[in-house]
Amino acid sequence: MLGLPAWVEYHIAMIRSQSRTSRTSFLIAATLACAAIAGTVLPGCSSGSDSSSTTASTASTTTVDPGAGSTTTADGGEIVETTFATTQGLPFSEPPVIKSSAGVLETTFNTKPTVFDVAGKQVKGMSYAGEFTGPTLLVNPGDLIRINLNNGLNDATNFHTHGMHVSPIGISDNVLRVMAPGTENLVEIQVPTTISPGTYWYHAHMHGDTEAQVFSGLVGALVVTGLTELLPEDLRSAPEHLLALRDLQLDESGTAIQTKDIDSGAPTTRTVNGLVNPVLTAQPGETQLLRLGNMSADIWYKLKMEGASFNVVVEDSNPVGTVWSKDTLLLPPGKRYDVLMRWDEPGSFKLVTLPYQTGPDGDSYPLRTLATIKVEGDPVPAKALPTSLAPTPDLENAEIAQHREVVFSEKESESKFFINGKEFEMGSVAFYPKLGTTEEWTIKNVTNEEHPFHIHVNDFQVMSVNGVAIPPLSLQDVVRLPAKGEVVIRMAFTDYVGKFVFHCHILAHEDHGMMAVVDVTENGGPPPAGSEESTTSMSESMPGM
Template sequence: MSKVARLLVALALAMTWLSGCDAAQSERTGADVSPAGEHTRGADLQNPPEVVSRNGVLRTTLVVERRKVWVGDRKLWALTYNGRYMPPTLRVRPGDRIELAMVNRVGKKWQGVTPDTNLHTHGLHVSPRPPADDIFLSIKPNTTYNYAYQLPRDITPGTYWYHSHIDMYSAPQVAGGESGLIIVDGLRTYLPPSLRDITERVVALKDNQIQGDEIHVYPLKIQPPTNRTVNGQQNPVIRIRPGETQLWRLANIGANIYYKLHLKGTTFHVIAQDGYPVHRIYSTDTLIIPAAARYDVLVQGGEAGTAQLETQPFYTGPAGNSFPQVNLATVATGGSPVARAALPSLFGPLDDLTHARIADRKTMVYTEQQNPDKYYINGKYYDPNRIDFVSRLNTVEEWTVTNDTQEDHSFHVHTNQFQVMSLNGKPVDPAYAWHETVNILRGQKLVLRIRFKDFTGRTVLHCHLLNHEDMGMMSVLDIVDGGTGPGKGDEK
């Protein structure tokens, strides 16, 4: 080994020690290991590359293929977008149009998983009809599908994401790497002028299970040890100056696991949830982020030093899973101190359905069986050809979702966000009650109100632990005109 190579290895080992990686994270599985550069443990956090809209249009191509790429600090066979495990972020503004050509080059089954794919723009308020967010279509190998999404001018700013939503195989495809971020700009307009140019960091949480020199995707279990990455990097360093305010976009874009985020000595000041600005900023030192959820937060640098951004142990119940503590990134506070800014208390506009006229009430009950694992909504296993619920455009409905199982589940609905009215009988403050993915503890009840506007068409609601979705816990919702006037989804 040359002197240069020995030096690089020594540096890599030193950075691994400094970043606090535990023994389980340090295991090698026969995959290629990066000697230096952005793939090294402890390298500075890098935002993913961006594709940005111009003159109201974002045009891009996403190529889906199986490739051997850098995943953290090792090379693994993965399912990639544009040759990357952490693909480009799509950055748009309200009112923009997205024109996206999806090219399927997967070719053949991998670990028993279909090569067919599609794309879901998770959380975006766009039409569920083709060629927009139609999750029922299937893009065959060696074909291209041209998606087109028209964003409403009043779409809420924040962090969204995109991923495969192919029937019965969304979990393995997302676990294999098919996920990336979407950012709708506009959050900064709610900040005081002194904070509108602060540093912005993407903190995209992706996990994988490793088998030899590839990501294991099928059959996929939730419990086995997972390798957790941030922006596709292994335990990177996030730098901040003492007193500095930064905007972090925290996004769980994996298939199944939970994060219980904590950063010792730091408070997360939440300004948006699931792409919806809060009316009143709230502060917490711990954030539970189920699969698919996002939080946009302000963080402020403390005293000089280092601390671990970690996910703390999290238990989802006797029929569920127990997730261990894992260090995700090292936050290094240093450099010239800056005066700590006073953060506003109010943020986005208040949108409250408390006094809305309720056109209908619906009930959904989660149940499950084991050996073999099957998951149900109202006793029904998912069938894409069956319509389970019908809702009418330009109305508000109240839904009650009961988790009648011995493990936590999440609830996600496509096309429209919802206001959480209560969780297990406890009212939720409307100042920060809007979501489109929310966790429901075992044995508990979620009451929400949802306003159907702009778009008609078939869509779905489901648990966003994708293993559970693939094993039946999903229902079809048909949003119809109902004589109240055409929605944007009806325009020809």
């Protein structure tokens, strides 16, 4: 395996030993196209053409809907419906980037209430570094992430790196840790040299307040380098862009993000990097790498791009064994895809989220425009897309140490959510997987709404959905559980012992009980009483819970 990246060699070795899981893509929903009827355009969706020759950087702002107070640009096109007055159609921009240096990424996050700009409106929320979306952390495999987190909030918080295969204990990616108000807290996360390249993200994970803190702004992207080296040589310089998909609602004051009794089904304002309908430019025939991440607290996105298909090269930070192309992508909360996109013809094209319903007892989301891609300028020769980026893992023949059943249920009228009939309890461990073994979990959703299943530390391979076998494409860390449905996964517990959680990534459901603890141990049983990682010490680590 000389010359292969370390993470590729690692996965191949794990496949051969059957001690590493693989993942697959989830079911892709059918395409529902934006439609124009009798020359009119559906609200929030472009007709796909724009005769304006004004570029995004020079377009003047014009008031289109004085009643709502929103403005847009010629490049932005029609006003997108929002829940407060916004400035729309501005040039695409991204959060600032903090890069590692000499093997260390070190920064300070002053977590505190903050007034920041969201689509032209001053809004009060919470931030790590003064903005609605935190800075993007850019690290290499093998780096050390060192964050000095000063908690200036009125409530406890903590820090989680979503999707990272890292230690869950001590001052690493420990979501059972409490960072009390007014305290200074050191976070040190050793990134393994074998980690997969791709788009991860970080956010607060303080049980009981996770939804409010994420909704308010304690969120950011985390990118591990190495993906471009897996692309064909002529695509390695392709433009890269992060699209952090987030929404917000304001409270009765109209100036602060809602933090109490958040209704995920209520009208909301959807943003990309804190902008409403930003305008991204491309040349005809140019391929771009888009990092798509649903970093919202609760809501889902069913994405469709006019004029191009999504060519998925990474799912949940795992390069795929087979590159696959779809017209639509479903992103539950927490889901990420890295995709290659190419627009062959000039014009103005919309990235939209299509109407979507999460079940009879779930939420129903309308059509909304998220961004505009303006394709203009001299055409460039189209480049061939890759067909594979990594070995395709498959645990079909793996030795299974344990078969477990996980049941998601709820009493939504009472805001109570359960795993195996129990609300989350700090002093309780659901399972004790043995380090170095592979388990098969059957996850049953007995509710009338969809739930996104997520587990920390170790990724999984989806084996079947509602009894239908799923071919292996890649690993993943978020999978959609169909209403009244069943998903079977296989997962290898490698490298790290300690306690971590699995849960519904609709954070309101997690906060209200739909979360449980696993404790990976050397022997597959409870650790000795009084040990550092015992249940007693875990319970004491979160006072008041």
